[in-house]
Each structure stands twice: as structure tokens, then as C-alpha cells.
Amino acid sequence: MQSSAYGASLAGGAFDAQNFIKQPQTILRFLSWLFSIVVFATITGEGYINPESKQEAKCMFNGDDSACSYAMGIGVLAFLACVIFLILDAYFPQISNAKDRKYIVIGDLVFSAAWTFLWFICFCVLANQWSKTTGTAAPADAARAVLVFSFFSIFTWGLLSYFAYARYRQGISEFEQEYRDPASDHSTPYPPSPYTTSNTGYQQSPFPQNQQNQGEYQPPAY
Numbered sequence: 001m002q003s004s005a006y007g008a009s010l011a012g013g014a015f016d017a018q019n020f021i022k023q024p025q026t027i028l029r030f031l032s033w034l035f036s037i038v039v040f041a042t043i044t045g046e047g048y049i050n051p052e053s054k055q056e057a058k059c060m061f062n063g064d065d066s067a068c069s070y071a072m073g074i075g076v077l078a079f080l081a082c083v084i085f086l087i088l089d090a091y092f093p094q095i096s097n098a099k100d101r102k103y104i105v106i107g108d109l110v111f112s113a114a115w116t117f118l119w120f121i122c123f124c125v126l127a128n129q130w131s132k133t134t135g136t137a138a139p140a141d142a143a144r145a146v147l148v149f150s151f152f153s154i155f156t157w158g159l160l161s162y163f164a165y166a167r168y169r170q171g172i173s174e175f176e177q178e179y180r181d182p183a184s185d186h187s188t189p190y191p192p193s194p195y196t197t198s199n200t201g202y203q204q205s206p207f208p209q210n211q212q213n214q215g216e217y218q219p220p221a222y
Contacts, residue, residue, distance in 0.1 A: 020090060025163050029089070032156040033082035035149040040075030043068050046142040060143055061129035071146060074122050078115055078153070085111075102171060109164035116157040123150040 020026055047068045048057040059068035088104055095101050130143055 023089075025089060025160065026086070028156050028160050028163070029082045029086050032153060032160065033079060033086075035153045035156065036075040036078035036082065038149045039146050039153070040072045040079070042142050042146050043072050043075075046139045047072075047146070049139070059129075060133070060139055061126055062133045064129050067125050067129050071122050071126060071150065074115070074118050078119075078157075081111060081115070098171075102168075105164060105168045105171060109161060109168055112157050112161040112164050116154060116161055119150055119153040119157055123147065123154060126150060 047060050049060050050057045059065045061067045085108055088108075092101065092104065095104070126143075126147055130147065133143075
């Protein structure tokens with residue numbers, strides 16, 4: 001009998017907070033959440049500088065406002081996603097419908113893979129713009145912090161993608177073990193028909209021959 005579905009026990013068990021905190025996915029989501037805060041909070045607080053020759057504040061990464069906006073957008077969405085998926089991970093064992101679990105796992109896999117790629121693009125863009133940045137007005141420590149934690153986010157979201165894919169494959173294998181198509185499963189023979197017997201030859205009558213002769217009609221002798 002199936003005791004789990006998509007990497008979690010069946011619904012009905014009590015929530016184990018200690019086990020939940022120790023899970024690799026929980027630790028990775030917390031780190032991703034923390035890294036995203038550092039990225040968008042640093043850009044919001046110190047990412048825009050006001051050069052002496054201009055009145056309008058510009059992005060610290062070579063004055064490219066689109067680079068700062070892109071990093072802030074990725075960071076804020078990653079922050080919200082980590083909170084949502086943490087709640088879903090905590091509530092996941094209480095979901096009894098296997099299809100709902102499947103949709104959550106697929107959503108986690110798609111989002112994690114997409115954000116792995118987007119963080120990679122973010123790091124490449126910021127690193128390229130920072131290499132072109134000149135002048136002493138740019139806060140070097142803040143820029144390096146954004147670059148470092150953007151780089152770390154690539155690995156945390158990549159590992160989240162790996163664990164989501166492993167959980168998806170585990171759910172598929174559990175379903176295949178639970179259900180086997182009789183048409184393709186040749187290891188299990190079909191049950192014998194109730195109308196057939198093991199002996200296909202002529203079956204002798206249960207009544208003896210002498211009893212049949214005794215039961216025949218004989219005319220009286222005069």
C-alpha cells in the first residue's frame with residue numbers, strides 16, 4: 001500500500017516542525033529568501049547615487065538604471081516566492097489529493113529553474129556594468145554585496161530545482177508502482193474462467209453404468 005506521495009507522507013499526520021526545519025529544501029529556501037533581501041534592500045538603500053555633475057540619482061552600476069531595476073525585481077519576486085513555497089512546504093503533508101501535490105511540485109520546479117536562469121543573467125549584467133563603472137562616488141561595498149549574493153542565489157535556486165525534480169520523479173515512480181496496466185503487465189496471468197476445468201477431455205458420467213442399466217425400463221414378462 002502506498003505510504004507517501006511526491007516525497008511526503010500521506011495526509012493525516014501531525015506537523016513536525018523540527019523535521020521541517022531540518023529539511024534541505026527548507027534551509028535552501030531560507031537562504032534564498034535571505035539573499036534576495038540583501039540584493040533588493042542594498043539596491044534600494046545604496047544602489048542609486050547622485051553624481052556631483054548631475055542632479056538625478058543614477059544606478060551605482062555604471063549609471064544603468066535598468067540593471068538596478070532588474071535586480072530589484074528579481075529579488076522582490078524571489079522574496080515573495082520563498083515565503084509562498086515555505087508555506088506550501090509546511091502544508092504539503094496535509095494535502096490529500098495527489099494531483100494537487102503534483103501541481104505544487106511542478107510549479108516549484110518550473111519557478112526554481114526559471115529563477116536560477118534569471119539570477120545568472122542578473123549576475124552577468126551587474127558584473128559587466130560594474131566592470132565599466134568609473135569614479136569614486138559608487139559605493140563599492142554595496143555593489144560587491146549585491147554581486148556576491150546574486151552569485152550565491154544561482155546555486156541555492158539551482159539546488160531547489162534539483163530537489164523539486166527529484167520529488168517530481170519520486171511521485172511518478174510511486175504512481176507507476178501503485179498502478180500497473182494489466183494489458184502491458186505480462187507477469188500476472190489472467191484468472192481462469194469459471195466455465196473451464198483443468199481436464200479438457202471427456203468427463204465420465206458420475207453415475208455408474210450398472211446403475212444406469214438398472215434404471216432402464218424393462219417390459220414385463222408374460
